[in-house]
Amino acid sequence: MTELIKEKIQHAVEILKEKNIDMWMTFVRESGNMKDPMMDMIVGTNCTWQTAYIITKHGDTIAILGSLDVANMKSKGTYKEVIGYLKGIREDLVKTIERINPNKIAINYSFNNNLADGLSHGMYLQLTEHLKGTPYIERLISSEEIVASLRGHKSNTELALMKEAIKITLELFKKVTGFIKPGVSEKQVAGFLLDEVKKLNLETAWEVEHCPAVFTGPETAGAHAGPTDRLVQPRHVLNIDFGVKYKEYCSDLQRTWYILHEGETEAPPEVQKGFGVIVEAIKKSADAIRPGKQGCEIDDIARNYIIQNGYEEYPHGLGHQIGRKAHDGGGLLAPRWERYGNIPFIPIEKGQVYTIEPRLTIKDYGIATIEEMVYVKEDGVEFLSEPQKEIYLI
Amino acid sequence: MTELIKEKIQHAVEILKEKNIDMWMTFVRESGNMKDPMMDMIVGTNCTWQTAYIITKHGDTIAILGSLDVANMKSKGTYKEVIGYLKGIREDLVKTIERINPNKIAINYSFNNNLADGLSHGMYLQLTEHLKGTPYIERLISSEEIVASLRGHKSNTELALMKEAIKITLELFKKVTGFIKPGVSEKQVAGFLLDEVKKLNLETAWEVEHCPAVFTGPETAGAHAGPTDRLVQPRHVLNIDFGVKYKEYCSDLQRTWYILHEGETEAPPEVQKGFGVIVEAIKKSADAIRPGKQGCEIDDIARNYIIQNGYEEYPHGLGHQIGRKAHDGGGLLAPRWERYGNIPFIPIEKGQVYTIEPRLTIKDYGIATIEEMVYVKEDGVEFLSEPQKEIYLI
Secondary structure (H helix, E strand, O other), X not given: OHHHHHHHHHHHHHHHHXXXXXXXXXXXXXXOOOOOOOHHHHOOOOOOOOEEEEEEOOOOEEEEEEHHHHHHHHHHOOOOEEEEEOOOOHHHHHHHHHHHOOOOEEEOOOXXXXXXXXXXXXXXXXXXXXXXXXXXXXXXXXXXXXXXXHHHOOOHHHHHHHHHHHHHHHHHXXXXXXXXXXXXXXXXXXXXXXXXXXXXXXXXXXXXXXXXXXXXXXXXXXXXXXXXXXXXXXXXXXXXXXXXXXXOEEOOEEEEEEOOOOOOOOOOHHHHHHHHHHXXXXXXXXXXXXXXXXXXXXXXXXXXXXXXXXXXXXXOOOEXXXXXXXXXOOOEEOOOOHHHOOHHHOEOOOOOEEEEOOEEEEXXXXXXXXXXXXXEEOOEEEEOOOOOOOOEEO | OHHHHHHHHHHHHHHHHHHOOOEEEEEEOOOOOOOOOOHHHHOOOOOOOOEEEEEEOOOOEEEEEEHHHHHHHHHHOOOOEEEEEOOOOHHHHHHHHHHHOOOOEEEOOOOOOHHHOOOEHXXXXXXXXXXXXXXXXXXXXXXXXXXXXXXXXXXXXXXXXHHXXXXXXXXXXXXXXXXXXXXXXXXXXXXXXXXXXXXXXXXXXXXXXXXXXXXXXXXXXXXXXXXXXXXXXXXXXXXXXXXXXXXXXXXOEEEEEEOOOOOOOOOOHHHXXXXXXXXXXXXXXXXXXXXXXXXXXXXXXXXXXXXXXXXXXXXXXXXXXXXXXXXXXXXXXXXXXXXXXXXXXXXXXXXXXXXXXXXXXXXXXXEEEOEEEEEEEOOEEEEOOOOOOOOEEO
16 A cells, blocks of 8 residues: 555645645554544554654655654655654654744644544644744644545545445445345345455445444434344335445445335335435436535535425435545535534535435335445546446345 | 443443542544544444533433434443434533533543543534533543543453453464474564464454564564564574454563574573563562552663663663553553653552563564563552563574
């Protein structure tokens, strides 16, 4: 993964230049216990004591770390300058910052973007203590714009890995269709998929507790809950939310099935209607995505279409970015709710990958939901996943 | 693991009573991306949106979370009251705090203890924004004393799991002794141990990148580096730093070997001397451990003994606490160096488990280091690991 890290560091340098920020610093300790989510992308290993990973707009990469972490860091080859300290970081840190003499120092804290918020409050206090009496304490800014841009814009290497993760996921959806039948439980369906993931020597895209999430029939637990002992039965609408990590890059997709009752050859009209509204909501909202639009404008389209068709609105956002994490932060296709802060207003950018995942409840049958993944181009989107257009019949 | 979580929550309530702190709140979001290290101990699952896990000194346990996380949280059964919100947490959060009307609210930030520092700076800003205009904003305190006590005091259940992890590790050290021979590389030795861990369906106690760490001969990379292609040779001193997780609880042990040269039947005197100094340094420092002593007083004993014997002092602390994490935070047996902050001065407490791991370089041969694990009792320590007294000969 070293090449991918070098590629992202190079990209970070370009972002710093473009935004005229002299220096970006990821400041951490004991990352084996809690890891700043940017570390996997721009560091690729852990540290023990207080550590500063510095990238400058001139392309310098400097790691200042406890002396015993030096050999490990050097072996990665991702930072050109590796400075080890024995007793405390302050002296080397201040000296290095004085040498760079930055106009601004971006650090990883953010009100709204959790992936740009890896600096703990205690470490923030440590940092301001180290910089006390220097002019640099006044030059600290949030790295959220850098992080959003760096995570958002997928390189070709990243895109290729995500396409592979999607391909695998769609194949597994095909496989599990042969397993779903009346009498098996949500847990068994999930277990089938997890076994397949294990056979492929892969990991799920998020915690196995609810990846896959499986919901069958009416009165299910709702999104983000784990599968239960509830049994699949005829006349159930069943859906699965699932993804895998392929070389650290994620897929996140949902598909919907209907379990035919004896004598039925297709889903009843109300199920078809609900499913069709989801298909159409995805199409309409995907068609509207353009660089520069706000996420909430896209959410509006799917949400209003669903409400106009007589269903309740979905209790979450329409879609999120995805990449190295299933929830990859930055701009979101989300409604203007307090819990989303300023995020629904962030403009969509070229090179991002979003999920689109509206949901609605079909009374007495279950939940219809489809989740696709789209890549934002200059003039619209490319579907990375072959979209589900018909409900799968069991 | 639900029982263990309930046991730790109960213990937290007792600590809150003892310290007269009305309320402890773990405040987090998107814990799949970055997890407050206390969550595994007192929550046991993840959350998506802003979430408050509240424990009060009266034994109340309240989780306030995004509505889609409610079913998952309820299914865990660890918090009695589970409150879901749709649009934003502020209203329910403030209402709940007003109902408790706490004298103090402990939150997870700490200057020195990374395991009590799971609150990100952005979430700290969010929290102070939510509490603006209420008296509670002035009542926020660091949870570091609660965390140190809760992680430090091992319950019998926890101790039993750690003993099992130690037993497995010592068995694997025995096995690898049959594998080490001239011509195999550090990486191969590490690979042998990792295969054994896999066979047992376990995980290593820290990142596989440097667990096990294997160092053979003079001029090795030093602690915290990963194994290299360097080959084991006669007259090398070799050491391994290794541990496993058994049901989420860790071991962390080191052992030292000597590779005999043709005709040798024992290690040369300088190797025996260096190894013997380490054995004695462990014995002397372990003998001095008592509840109430400061960590730095214990570090002094081993460090001074090593220096008195003509070796350089080790460039790290003598030992750390261990439990659910290999580096389990709180008090440390460490020197009075800037990088350790106030931690070396924290008094040792009954019920804690520490590693003891002095190290020294034997010129021209390699590094001698042993790491044992000890449990602190009223009047001294109990060795949880059978101590290495003789260098292992290959």
